[in-house]
Amino acid sequence: MIPPRTEIMASLFGAWCLIRFDPRGLNYFNHTVDGFWRSFFAAVIALPLFLTLSIIHTHGVEAGRSISTSIHLLRYALGWIVFPVVMVILARLLGRTGHYASYIIAVNWMAAPQWALVLAASSVGMALGGTAGDLVPMLLLVLLLCYDFFITRLALDIGIGKTVLVVTIGVLLGVVLDALILRLG
Numbered sequence: 273m274i275p276p277r278t279e280i281m282a283s284l285f286g287a288w289c290l291i292r293f294d295p296r297g298l299n300y301f302n303h304t305v306d307g308f309w310r311s312f313f314a315a316v317i318a319l320p321l322f323l324t325l326s327i328i329h330t331h332g333v334e335a336g337r338s339i340s341t342s343i344h345l346l347r348y349a350l351g352w353i354v355f356p357v358v359m360v361i362l363a364r365l366l367g368r369t370g371h372y373a374s375y376i377i378a379v380n381w382m383a384a385p386q387w388a389l390v391l392a393a394s395s396v397g398m399a400l401g402g403t404a405g406d407l408v409p410m411l412l413l414v415l416l417l418c419y420d421f422f423i424t425r426l427a428l429d430i431g432i433g434k435t436v437l438v439v440t441i442g443v444l445l446g447v448v449l450d451a452l453i454l455r456l457g
Contacts, residue, residue, distance in 0.1 A: 275302070275310035283311070287381040291389075291419065295426050301377045308373045311380035315352045321387035322348055325394055347453040351446065355379075358445055362438060368428045375427035382423060386416060417443075 275283070279302050286300025301307060326344040356376050363372040390412065397408035420442060425435040 273306070273310050273313070275307075275313050279307070279310065280313070280317070283314070283377075283381045284317075284384060286378075287385050290378065290382055290423060291385045293422055298374065298378060298427060301374070301381060303374050303377060305373070308377055311377040312352065314380045314383045315348075318383040318387040319348070321384070321391050325387070325391050328394065328398075343453055343456055346456070347449060350449055350453075352380075354449065355442060355445060358441065359438075362441060363428070366428070366430060366434055366438075368430060371428045375424070378423050378427045382419065386419065389415070 282300045283302070286297040289297030289300065291297075302310065322344075323341070326341055359372065359376060363369050363375070368375075393408050393412040397405040399405070400408065417439065420439045421435055424430070424438045424442075425432070428435070428438065430438070
């Protein structure tokens with residue numbers, strides 16, 4: 273379901289606020305059932321950024337062990353499906369089912385600015401090369417983990433320990449999906 277243009281713009285603005293660690297960003301999202309399902313449209317918005325990054329790495333940096341774009345797309349799609357399903361279970365275990373939809377909405381809309389950051393950092397890292405270029409992805413990883421921590425704590429309204437648990441499970445899930453996809457490639 274394609275959201276109305278005004279909802280897309282408001283949601284992207286909310287994501288922009290969150291990327292600046294402004295908690296008011298949550299106020300710009302549509303926290304209804306329709307808003308939950310329409311937040312998955314962010315996958316379409318982030319897709320060109322993801323594809324650009326995928327093509328750069330498939331035909332550039334990782335040419336020696338190239339993975340096809342279709343395998344990258346499978347990984348991308350699985351991330352959009354598997355994480356929300358795992359979070360249903362985790363939200364229930366943490367007693368945060370009432371916050372689940374708002375959390376997924378925020379995570380989904382944050383994908384666009386996060387993929388833009390990944391693409392920019394990847395480009396800078398490749399341009400710098402050497403040790404400085406290798407440092408850029410490490411710094412990006414720290415920043416992305418900070419965003420995950422901030423959004424998880426804010427949207428699920430949980431303490432630090434539970435936030436670390438959710439973020440860690442999300443990271444491990446990504447690692448498992450990446451490992452499975454590499455086996456296919």
